[in-house]
Amino acid sequence: MKRLVHALPDALVLLGLAAYAVPFFWQLLTSFKPEAELLRLPPLLPTRLTLDHYRVVLEQSLIPRALANSFGIASLTTLLALALGVPAAYGIARLAVPGKNLLLLAIVGSTAFPQIATVSPLYLILRSLGLRDTWMALVLAHTSFALPLTIWLLAGFIREIPHALEESAAVDGASTTQTLGRIVLPLLAPGLASTALLTFLFSWNEFLFAYTFTATEASRTVPVALALFPGVYEVPWGDIAAASMLASLPPILIVLVLQRHLVRGLLAGAVRE
Amino acid sequence: MTAGQRARRRRGLLLVAPALAVLLLLTGYPSLYVLWLSLQHRVPVFGIAEFAGLGHYAFLAQDPRFWSAVRTTGLFTVASVLLELGLGLLVALALQARPRGRRLGLSLLLLAWAMPAVVTAKLFEWLYHPSAGLVNVVLGGWALNWLGDPRLALPAVILSDVWRTMPFVAILAYARLLSIPAEVYEAAQMDGAGRLGTLRHVTLPLLRQIVMIAVLFRTLDAVRAFDIMYVLTGGGPANATETLTVYAYRSLFQMLQLGFGSAIGMIVFALVMTVAWAYLRLLRREGVVT
Numbered sequence: 173m174k175r176l177v178h179a180l181p182d183a184l185v186l187l188g189l190a191a192y193a194v195p196f197f198w199q200l201l202t203s204f205k206p207e208a209e210l211l212r213l214p215p216l217l218p219t220r221l222t223l224d225h226y227r228v229v230l231e232q233s234l235i236p237r238a239l240a241n242s243f244g245i246a247s248l249t250t251l252l253a254l255a256l257g258v259p260a261a262y263g264i265a266r267l268a269v270p271g272k273n274l275l276l277l278a279i280v281g282s283t284a285f286p287q288i289a290t291v292s293p294l295y296l297i298l299r300s301l302g303l304r305d306t307w308m309a310l311v312l313a314h315t316s317f318a319l320p321l322t323i324w325l326l327a328g329f330i331r332e333i334p335h336a337l338e339e340s341a342a343v344d345g346a347s348t349t350q351t352l353g354r355i356v357l358p359l360l361a362p363g364l365a366s367t368a369l370l371t372f373l374f375s376w377n378e379f380l381f382a383y384t385f386t387a388t389e390a391s392r393t394v395p396v397a398l399a400l401f402p403g404v405y406e407v408p409w410g411d412i413a414a415a416s417m418l419a420s421l422p423p424i425l426i427v428l429v430l431q432r433h434l435v436r437g438l439l440a441g442a443v444r445e
Numbered sequence: 446m447t448a449g450q451r452a453r454r455r456r457g458l459l460l461v462a463p464a465l466a467v468l469l470l471l472t473g474y475p476s477l478y479v480l481w482l483s484l485q486h487r488v489p490v491f492g493i494a495e496f497a498g499l500g501h502y503a504f505l506a507q508d509p510r511f512w513s514a515v516r517t518t519g520l521f522t523v524a525s526v527l528l529e530l531g532l533g534l535l536v537a538l539a540l541q542a543r544p545r546g547r548r549l550g551l552s553l554l555l556l557a558w559a560m561p562a563v564v565t566a567k568l569f570e571w572l573y574h575p576s577a578g579l580v581n582v583v584l585g586g587w588a589l590n591w592l593g594d595p596r597l598a599l600p601a602v603i604l605s606d607v608w609r610t611m612p613f614v615a616i617l618a619y620a621r622l623l624s625i626p627a628e629v630y631e632a633a634q635m636d637g638a639g640r641l642g643t644l645r646h647v648t649l650p651l652l653r654q655i656v657m658i659a660v661l662f663r664t665l666d667a668v669r670a671f672d673i674m675y676v677l678t679g680g681g682p683a684n685a686t687e688t689l690t691v692y693a694y695r696s697l698f699q700m701l702q703l704g705f706g707s708a709i710g711m712i713v714f715a716l717v718m719t720v721a722w723a724y725l726r727l728l729r730r731e732g733v734v735t
Contacts, residue, residue, distance in 0.1 A: 398561075
């Protein structure tokens with residue numbers, strides 16, 4: 173019995189690792205498998221590896237264009253959310269804003285908003301502005317949920333900066349803008365970077381708005397292109413696997429960069445007042 | 446109020462105003478607009494728009510497809526949140542108990558959490574493939590049609606959602622475990638608590654708060670989940686995986702019933718807000734949030 177209790181965690185760790193490693197590995201393997209061997213199991217492992225799927229995806233599909241769209245839209249969303257979010261977070265964390273609690277509640281509440289409820293009005297609004305199928309439509313739509321997140325995360329990072337530094341700057345006669353620019357922003361840099369990468373990630377991954385507000389390659393993002401991957405006679409599983417790998421690259425890089433911060437950041441973000 | 450305080454308020458308001466304006470425009474206005482839309486009969490292509498009052502809601506009350514979607518949403522939410530919670534806690538405890546493989550485990554968990562849901566859906570669609578899918582191979586060659594069989598489709602969708610979102614629970618719980626000082630465990634050991642005793646009387650009570658928060662977040666996400674079932678099954682087969690969000694989406698953009706679809710969207714909205722409100726009350730009573 174005692175041995176079992178000791179062996180259990182090891183077995184769980186192994187099982188857990190397998191449950192997460194195998195699907196990733198399988199998708200990676202599929203992206204390199206020759207077409208003829210895809211639908212034949214066993215053997216599980218291919219006799220040779222090929223780059224054909226990547227070639228097809230990069231040369232004959234809309235994925236490269238979608239990657240560019242996603243990159244542009246996620247970058248612009250991040251910039252807009254930070255430009256609006258940094259001052260707002262500073263105001264909420266440090267200055268007296270009338271109705272602050274109500275405001276915070278509204279911000280937290282809007283992160284809980286279901287997209288399905290705002291998708292129809294946003295569709296009509298964006299259409300009447302003539303923005304359908306443009307980057308701008310998605311930048312605005314993504315900002316609607318990225319901004320509350322940005323403010324929420326940044327306000328927490330700002331509270332971690334010792335307030336005394338700003339107070340002494342104020343005593344020395346620095347204006348709010350100067351304090352913000354010379355004292356807060358440099359100390360906030362790591363938090364700012366984490367927030368930016370998370371905002372980018374959420375915009376990169378978003379599907380419902382992107383699927384609804386885009387119509388052509390002019391603005392289709394990677395998740396949409398992947399969901400609409402054309403297969404006339406049969407599903408091109410190898411190409412889809414290759415496209416999936418390309419779509420996962422930015423999230424993978426972000427996780428590698430943020431790994432340590434994410435564990436603490438998620439905790440802080442979850443329990444923060 | 447002194448002049449200094451007034452100046453601080455003015456500066457604060459000035460800094461918050463742009464973000465507030467944008468949020469009012471992009472979230473506040475649309476959430477009032479959707480209420481207005483839900484009271485209308487609208488077919489955009491034909492330019493039809495007439496006042497329907499509560500007509501859509503009255504129809505939904507006796508629409509079997511709506512109630513089936515309510516049931517599916519409920520099943521999906523309860524099953525995936527419970528599974529995520531149970532497995533997530535188990536994984537967090539395993540990570541704490543065994544340093545070996547911890548880094549790799551955390552990386553894999555974070556990756557699964559960070560990938561686009563559409564990528565996860567495509568990954569699982571391939572794993573579930575009736576003849577060439579790894580799931581059936583592991584099960585010894587049973588040619589189960591996971592996504593094509595109305596009885597199997599919902600469990601299959603739930604499983605892929607659990608795979609994608611369990612890492613969130615596991616990482617939260619693990620981060621909380623990291624913050625427990627070693628002295629707490631030493632004290633428990635001195636008091637003669639065994640492994641299971643420590644788990645029951647020390648570790649789990651300390652995880653209580655974070656578990657409640659994780660359940661709140663995950664429940665909200667499960668009720669409004671869309672990507673995973675829409676891409677995996679599109680709500681089928683035979684509407685077996687049609688949740689409220691999928692029904693709303695199909696009504697809005699496939700049947701082009703903007704008013705009717707908005708009414709379902711409003712119901713999801715009300716559902717999410719009720720869940721959030723109820724949990725916030727609970728969290729307040731428990732002293733988790735102020």
